[in-house]
Amino acid sequence: MTLPKNHPRYKSLMAREKLVNASDMVAKQGLIAHGRGEAFDYLLGEQTCLPALSAIKAAASALIEAKNPVISVNGNVVALAAREVVRLAEVSGAKVEVNLFHRTPERVAGLIKMMKKGGIDALGENADDSIPGLSSERAKCCSDGIGGADVVLVPLEDGDRCQALVDMGKKVITIDLNPLSRTAQTAHITIVDELTRCLPLLSDFVEEKKGIDSFDNKECLRDVLNYMAERISS
Numbered sequence: 001m002t003l004p005k006n007h008p009r010y011k012s013l014m015a016r017e018k019l020v021n022a023s024d025m026v027a028k029q030g031l032i033a034h035g036r037g038e039a040f041d042y043l044l045g046e047q048t049c050l051p052a053l054s055a056i057k058a059a060a061s062a063l064i065e066a067k068n069p070v071i072s073v074n075g076n077v078v079a080l081a082a083r084e085v086v087r088l089a090e091v092s093g094a095k096v097e098v099n100l101f102h103r104t105p106e107r108v109a110g111l112i113k114m115m116k117k118g119g120i121d122a123l124g125e126n127a128d129d130s131i132p133g134l135s136s137e138r139a140k141c142c143s144d145g146i147g148g149a150d151v152v153l154v155p156l157e158d159g160d161r162c163q164a165l166v167d168m169g170k171k172v173i174t175i176d177l178n179p180l181s182r183t184a185q186t187a188h189i190t191i192v193d194e195l196t197r198c199l200p201l202l203s204d205f206v207e208e209k210k211g212i213d214s215f216d217n218k219e220c221l222r223d224v225l226n227y228m229a230e231r232i233s234s
């Protein structure tokens with residue numbers, strides 16, 4: 001489909017197009033998750049709010065200080081933001097691991113191939129480790145990736161796995177447009193912003209070493225909810 005660039009929903013329609021075009025790599029459930037994200041982005045005015053900016057700076061600081069940072073990617077993340085993930089991996093020195101809720105060997109291999117096109121060798125195929133507390137396929141991870149990481153960035157994650165990573169003692173950063181999700185509430189640092197909008201900012205802050213150390217996630221989530229509520233009431 002050719003979309004005119006001046007269409008008022010151009011960005012949103014292009015994002016949908018990318019997900020649909022990668023439909024053999026993106027789980028159908030991922031399309032539902034994307035729709036939920038879009039709804040929350042309306043409430044944010046489709047822009048990065050100030051509390052999200054603080055979370056991005058806190059995430060930058062965590063990545064700068066990390067010894068073994070890992071970016072965990074799923075089908076949605078690769079389809080929408082492979083390029084942005086590659087840049088963040090380059091500036092932060094983080095490894096990238098394909099880690100899927102709906103895991104099949106074909107999807108893992110396909111997503112690794114898509115990351116390779118972007119210029120990075122992602123982990124995920126030799127899943128020799130597991131995340132305690134999760135069942136079978138969902139638990140699989142790599143010992144030289146998520147298994148051995150001290151800081152994990154898990155955009156668009158589900159609540160169970162986020163909790164399991166926190167329980168493993170890892171510092172967990174997430175990106176989630178829904179400030180009420182279990183993931184948002186469980187992570188140490190939650191960036192309530194759209195994935196492709198916040199990743200370049202995060203990379204810039206990492207590159208310029210402009211992080212912040214003082215950050216309270218609960219307070220940040222309250223600020224985001226207040227921001228949304230004010231936008232609705234005005």
Ligand code: ATP
Binds near residue numbers: 159183195
């Ligand atoms: P939880 O288990 O954490 O309560 P959930 O069941 O909604 O949440 P998923 O279905 O895995 O978990 O959804 C992932 C989350 O990603 C959703 O909350 C959605 O708002 C968010 N999301 C989807 N697309 C994007 C995007 N492009 N940028 C940022 N967040 C997004």
